[in-house]
Amino acid sequence: MNTMNSAIDQDVPVKDEPETRGGATFNDAELEGRTVGKPFADDPKFTLRDVEVFYGDARAIKGISLDIAKNEVIAFIGPSGCGKSTFLRCLNRMNDSIDICRVKGQLQLDGEDIYDAKRDVVELRARVGMVFQKPNPFPKSIYDNVAYGPRIHGLANRKSDLDDIVERSLRGAGLWNEVKDRLDSPGTGLSGGQQQRLCIARAIAVSPEVVLMDEPCSALDPIATARIEELIAELSQSYTIIIVTHSMQQAARVSDRTAYFHLGHLVEVNETNKVFTAPQHELTESYITGRFG
Amino acid sequence: MSNHEQAALVRQSLKRRYRKERRFRFYGILAIAIALAALVTLFADIIGKGYTGFIKTTMTLEVRFDPKTMYLEDATDKDAFSMADFKAPLLAALHDVVPEAGDSDDRDLGHLLSSYAANKVRDTLEADPSLLGKTQTMTFLVSDDVSVYVKHADDPNYSIQLSEKQQGWVDQLQERGIIQNSFNDVFFQNGDSRDPGHAGVLGAIVGSVLTMVVTLLLSFPIGVAAAIYLEEFAPQNKFTDFIEVNINNLAAVPSIIFGLLGLAVFINLFGLPRSVPLVGGLVLTLMTLPTIIISSRAAIKSVPPSIREAAEGIGASKMQVVLHHVLPLALPGMLTGSIIGMAQALGETAPLLLIGMVAFIVDVPSGFVDAATVLPVQIFLWAGSPELAFIERASAAIMVLLTFLIGMNALAIWLRRRLERRW
Ligand SMILES: Nc1ncnc2c1ncn2[C@@H]1O[C@H](COP(=O)(O)OP(=O)(O)OP(=O)(O)O)[C@@H](O)[C@H]1O
Ligand SMILES: [Mg+2]
Numbered sequence: 001m002n003t004m005n006s007a008i009d010q011d012v013p014v015k016d017e018p019e020t021r022g023g024a025t026f027n028d029a030e031l032e033g034r035t036v037g038k039p040f041a042d043d044p045k046f047t048l049r050d051v052e053v054f055y056g057d058a059r060a061i062k063g064i065s066l067d068i069a070k071n072e073v074i075a076f077i078g079p080s081g082c083g084k085s086t087f088l089r090c091l092n093r094m095n096d097s098i099d100i101c102r103v104k105g106q107l108q109l110d111g112e113d114i115y116d117a118k119r120d121v122v123e124l125r126a127r128v129g130m131v132f133q134k135p136n137p138f139p140k141s142i143y144d145n146v147a148y149g150p151r152i153h154g155l156a157n158r159k160s161d162l163d164d165i166v167e168r169s170l171r172g173a174g175l176w177n178e179v180k181d182r183l184d185s186p187g188t189g190l191s192g193g194q195q196q197r198l199c200i201a202r203a204i205a206v207s208p209e210v211v212l213m214d215e216p217c218s219a220l221d222p223i224a225t226a227r228i229e230e231l232i233a234e235l236s237q238s239y240t241i242i243i244v245t246h247s248m249q250q251a252a253r254v255s256d257r258t259a260y261f262h263l264g265h266l267v268e269v270n271e272t273n274k275v276f277t278a279p280q281h282e283l284t285e286s287y288i289t290g291r292f293g
Numbered sequence: 294m295s296n297h298e299q300a301a302l303v304r305q306s307l308k309r310r311y312r313k314e315r316r317f318r319f320y321g322i323l324a325i326a327i328a329l330a331a332l333v334t335l336f337a338d339i340i341g342k343g344y345t346g347f348i349k350t351t352m353t354l355e356v357r358f359d360p361k362t363m364y365l366e367d368a369t370d371k372d373a374f375s376m377a378d379f380k381a382p383l384l385a386a387l388h389d390v391v392p393e394a395g396d397s398d399d400r401d402l403g404h405l406l407s408s409y410a411a412n413k414v415r416d417t418l419e420a421d422p423s424l425l426g427k428t429q430t431m432t433f434l435v436s437d438d439v440s441v442y443v444k445h446a447d448d449p450n451y452s453i454q455l456s457e458k459q460q461g462w463v464d465q466l467q468e469r470g471i472i473q474n475s476f477n478d479v480f481f482q483n484g485d486s487r488d489p490g491h492a493g494v495l496g497a498i499v500g501s502v503l504t505m506v507v508t509l510l511l512s513f514p515i516g517v518a519a520a521i522y523l524e525e526f527a528p529q530n531k532f533t534d535f536i537e538v539n540i541n542n543l544a545a546v547p548s549i550i551f552g553l554l555g556l557a558v559f560i561n562l563f564g565l566p567r568s569v570p571l572v573g574g575l576v577l578t579l580m581t582l583p584t585i586i587i588s589s590r591a592a593i594k595s596v597p598p599s600i601r602e603a604a605e606g607i608g609a610s611k612m613q614v615v616l617h618h619v620l621p622l623a624l625p626g627m628l629t630g631s632i633i634g635m636a637q638a639l640g641e642t643a644p645l646l647l648i649g650m651v652a653f654i655v656d657v658p659s660g661f662v663d664a665a666t667v668l669p670v671q672i673f674l675w676a677g678s679p680e681l682a683f684i685e686r687a688s689a690a691i692m693v694l695l696t697f698l699i700g701m702n703a704l705a706i707w708l709r710r711r712l713e714r715r716w
Contacts, residue, residue, distance in 0.1 A: 125608035
């Protein structure tokens with residue numbers, strides 16, 4: 001914790017002396033625990049401190065501290081392989097199913113430890129939903145796809161309640177008008193963009209508090225992408241949304257804050273417009289100006 | 294290199310590639326053709342040899358239950374009944390239809406009928422004592438020698454045991470319609486018999502079905518449960534690796550070893566009876582389990598991880614992921630593997646010999662602990678028999694077994710189509 005707070009006070013390395021650092025290579029010591037910008041929030045949904053993730057012996061996340069505020073949209077950006085997905089998947093323990101994966105540090109949701117031994121993963125995932133990079137509807141009907149979550153969590157006792165939830169979720173995902181006449185047809189028969197919205201509907205059907213999205217638009221065309229972005233804007237009224245994206249325009253359009261990751265470090269977090277207009281860290285600047293990544 | 298040269302090079306290599314492709318396709322077609330030819334030859338041979346097994350030869354006679362020749366005054370008198378001569382009415386009836394035969398021909402004439410014919414006369418009279426003194430039209434199976442002569446007179450593989458005189462009688466009786474060929478219902482109504490004419494596969498079919506029921510009921514649930522546990526729940530460590538290696542080893546163990554194991558464990562240790570479908574099923578379960586476990590694990594592995602992730606992502610528990618998503622998607626593969634394993638078990642002989650299912654069993658088994666035999670063992674028994682008439686029974690039984698196998702494989706395909714996800 002101490003190192004964290006002091007990290008912010010320390011001078012920002014090198015933004016003002018790019019020549020001396022050349023193409024800017026930083027070693028771990030120079031980046032670890034030195035996140036610049038505003039990593040902390042007053043009213044955090046997630047409180048994450050000194051998070052480290054290992055795949056076997058390889059350290060994929062190297063000591064990240066970050067708060068995620070209630071009802072904010074935060075975008076994770078960074079070059080491929082920098083650990084965005086890994087970090088995201090810690091937040092609802094999707095990493096549990098990877099045998100070699102270990103998570104260290106303090107991760108709290110509403111002040112309660114996520115990785116506590118007594119923590120119920122099922123309950124956690126009902127509160128922290130996830131949308132994946134590739135649309136992955138179940139090979140079942142559209143209705144059953146959306147109804148699955150509420151069913152297993154026992155959210156609806158009567159058929160009419162379930163119907164309501166399905167309709168509400170599909171409306172929330174902007175898919176209702178397209179599928180209302182064919183709820184019984186297979187979810188896998190929809191187009192890629194529709195499938196992804198179906199997955200979003202499925203995620204919000206259990207009324208989670210947080211929705212994690214790992215590159216939700218990477219398989220979609222610009223029009224479908226635009227619809228999902230609109231959707232994120234709407235969802236942000238009631239949900240906390242964490243989105244991983246490779247599109248900086250997308251990050252700029254949808255997010256309140258943007259976090260830049262680099263080789264397992266969290267280099268910079270700040271209000272999105274600040275990150276894109278006045279990045280404080282040299283690596284961030286290089287990345288958003290397209291020099292690498 | 295100019296663009297032009299490069300294009301020429303590509304064209305050349307294209308030609309080579311197409312040639313390669315054509316050659317490969319030719320090899321493929323050749324392989325399939327060889328396999329098909331082998332199959333057709335096999336079927337033609339078996340059907341050609343065995344179809345006569347489905348034909349029975351019968352003789353229809355007017356039998357007069359004559360109290361005098363039978364030495365039986367009162368059919369309800371038990372002692373007299375057991376002493377009576379039931380061959381006499383048959384002989385008389387034969388003399389009626391073969392008038393040219395003299396008294397000295399009694400032996401030759403009697404030999405035309407199956408040795409069980411007298412039993413039929415006795416049973417008929419026992420069932421209805423009032424028939425004594427009356428005449429009744431009855432149909433009897435002919436003896437093997439007559440049957441072989443009727444069906445295979447022109448076949449050099451069969452040696453005809455009838456004398457010239459007998460052959461003449463049979464020809465004539467056949468012409469008059471007294472000796473007739475018809476569908477061999479006896480074959481599907483009887484168990485084994487010393488007399489080929491009376492030997493049937495029903496006992497073996499019922500034995501096979503009972504054995505398969507035991508095998509299926511044990512091996513499918515155990516195999517699938519083991520596969521699910523190993524794939525989904527077991528920790529990855531040395532011990533599970535060891536188990537995995539051993540399951541693969543078991544799949545390669547010769548089946549006769551399983552028979553020895555069954556003999557040692559189920560019969561000698563647990564004291565279960567010999568020759569019964571229960572023990573047969575247990576042995577075949579041991580033999581089929583590895584196949585089912587391996588194919589079920591492959592089926593589980595082929596379920597796309599994205600589906601699993603999706604279910605976990607909305608908070609399905611491990612068990613729910615398995616029951617709601619993995620199992621339905623893996624089931625067609627599991628069933629196919631299991632049915633192929635069952636088909637193998639159905640055709641298995643060696644391990645069953647060791648647990649005594651090779652005994653000569655006449656009665657159709659009526660339960661899991663009734664002495665029984667199974668189809669492949671029955672075929673093995675008949676094929677080894679010196680009597681020619683049993684050879685065609687063996688071929689016919691092979692056809693029955695193949696029909697079952699084809700039926701099971703068709704079922705596997707049908708189930709697969711039915712259950713495979715349709716989207
Ligand atoms: N299952 C795994 N086993 C071992 N190493 C992994 C595993 N998943 C990820 N890694 C490693 O962890 C590091 C971070 O991977 P991660 O998937 O989080 O990157 P990312 O930022 O999401 O990349 P991308 O933008 O390409 O999706 C990479 O070096 C990767 O090789
Ligand atoms: Mg990723």
